[in-house]
Amino acid sequence: MxxxxxxxxxxxxxxxxxxxxxxxxxxxxxxxxxxxxxxxxxxxxxxxxxxxxxxxxxxxxxxxxxxxxxxxxxxxxxxxxxxxxxxxxxxxxxxxxxxxxxxxxxxxxxxxxxxxxxxxxxxxxxxxxxxxxxxxxxxxxxxRPFWPHYPGQETFRGRQLHTADYPGPAEFAGQRVIVVGGGASGTQHLMEIAEVAAATYWVTRRPPVFREGPFGEEQGRAAVAMVEERVRLGLPPQSVVSVTGLPLTDAVRRAREEGVLDRLPMFERITPDGVTWADGRTVEADVILWATGFxxxxxxxxxxxxxxxxxxxxxxxxxxxxxxxxxxxxxxxxxxxxxxxxxxxxxxxxxxxxxxxxxxxxxxxxxxxx
Incomplete structure (x- = not known):
């Protein structure tokens, strides 16, 4: 030794x-x-x-x-x-x-x-x-990619993958894709996939917050302080990015105008062919991409x-x-x-x-x- x-x-x-x-x-x-x-x-x-x-x-x-x-x-x-x-x-x-x-x-x-x-x-x-x-x-x-569990997840006949294994948009050509997660990686993946997929759906637990204007030093310190407080209390750390909001870039603006970033609330369960909500709405999908963090x-x-x-x-x-x-x-x-x-x-x-x-x-x- x-x-x-x-x-x-x-x-x-x-x-x-x-x-x-x-x-x-x-x-x-x-x-x-x-x-x-x-x-x-x-x-x-x-x-x-x-x-x-x-x-x-x-x-x-x-x-x-x-x-x-x-x-x-x-x-x-x-x-x-x-x-x-x-x-x-x-x-x-x-x-x-x-x-x-x-x-x-x-x-x-x-x-x-x-x-x-x-x-x-x-x-x-x-x-x-x-x-x-x-x-x-x-x-x-x-x-340590985080995979949340939802009822029926094991029955889904399509493909499930985490953003850690995201291969780029080409593999999703012609497919129906659900992207789960409201962070930066989720929106980046979604905007890329939307250009080649047959259909895309964006699902998040909370409505996304888009940040107008530059992200200055003062906002950065405030975001870090929020994460730091959790660590001081012995709680699992929250990512800095998760409290800063999503920057409203030109690409994001275009995606919002085109309806790519029309957000849906979190579904209730996963079915063999897609997902379903409590109000009875269903969406069929070939792929669920979990952009749910680490x-x-x-x-x-x-x-x-x-x-x-x-x-x-x-x-x-x-x-x-x-x-x-x-x-x-x-x-x-x-x-x-x-x-x-x-x-x-x-x-x-x-x-x-x-x-x-x-x-x-x-x-x-x-x-x-x-």
Whole structure:
């Protein structure tokens, strides 16, 4: 078993930001910390995005710290653009990400102190077992698509898929498609599919809120604060995007004028041939696309018993309240690209101080500032 000061789980925006700031604090990759990633190649969750999501359609992509993303082709798939950028970033800062590595569990190591007070953590993976003083969890949400259950769902004779598996619009040509979900991905998929499908229907639990005008810093802070409050209370985090509303772009305006974004309330049950509402209305469909969001991928942390009665992990800044050795980045209020950058820096600084207090042998513990 390899003993380290920090293990970073995840090499998306938050994980790479954290690794960058650990290096700036004087910790060396492989000697003092490792970055583990389950994905087959660089790019975080971006590498799994559908091909029709070009870089020009991406909203609010912020560069990683220390290296700008410049000269990107707006017509190129975002998975390729951002994947290449993350790859170049890892090489430039010699972060040496281990992949593909599955983290199976994180549990108490039982040496070097009592639980939660300086003791080691064991990180059990498909590659090795690591003994670490601290952990930065940057696993995001992509691995946990949320599938709601409705009566009759198992009887549907058509195809059901989640937005995580969305292949692009071509596969839906000539079909009748129900898109469930009022978020940004749901509307993007719906507008693409409507161009080739025989019929489309948009179903959401709540009426969508379309946002007029630019989304300024003040609105952004308010949205983040709402998500942050849930995390402080130990509730499952709500996405920042879910509280900001849908931007009323030219494409969205056209879709509304053409009736593509005419929203239907949530159906009551699923039938073998489609869906039905309480008032007796029915719609026949070939496909149900669940654009119903994601949940935080933190099941591997279960042995540490970090969850609160409300179902979430209570976090202050980036630190898990129940265990100061564990920091969560890209979780809740830091689940945006700019939020992930800031969270990575905050976690690295906090853990540098913790390592110094607990007598780590790294340069950071010897007084190198974060």
């Amino acid at each position: 390899r003993e380290l000061d920090v293990v970073v789980i995840g090499a998306g925006q938050a994980g790479l930001s954290a690794a960058y700031h650990l290096r700036r604090a004087g910790l060396e990759p492989e000697r003092d910390f490792v970055v583990l990633d389950h994905a087959p190649r660089p790019g975080g969750a971006w590498q799994f995005r559908w091909p029709s999501l070009t870089y020009g359609k991406v909203h609010g992509m912020h560069s990683l710290p220390g290296m700008e993303l410049t000269g990107a082709d707006d017509g190129r798939p975002s998975s390729e653009v951002i994947g290449a950028y993350f790859d170049a970033y890892e090489r430039r800062f010699e972060l040496r990400v281990h992949r593909p590595v599955e983290v199976k569990a994180v549990r108490e190591g039982g040496s070097g102190g009592s639980e939660g007070e300086g003791g080691r953590l064991l990180v059990e993976t498909s590659e090795d077992t690591y003994v670490t003083r601290a952990l930065i969890n940057a696993t995001g949400t992509w691995d 949940r935080a991928a933190v099941d591997h942390l279960a042995p540490l018993k970090l969850r609160e009665p409300g179902g979430g992990i209570r976090v202050e800044d980036t630190r898990a309240v129940r265990d100061e050795r564990v920091h969560l980045v890209g979780y809740g209020p830091s689940a945006s690209t700019i939020g992930a950058n800031r969270a990575g820096r905050a976690a690295a600084r906090s853990l540098t101080r913790l390592l110094k207090q607990t007598g780590s042998g790294t340069r950071a513990a010897q007084g190198v500032p974060a």
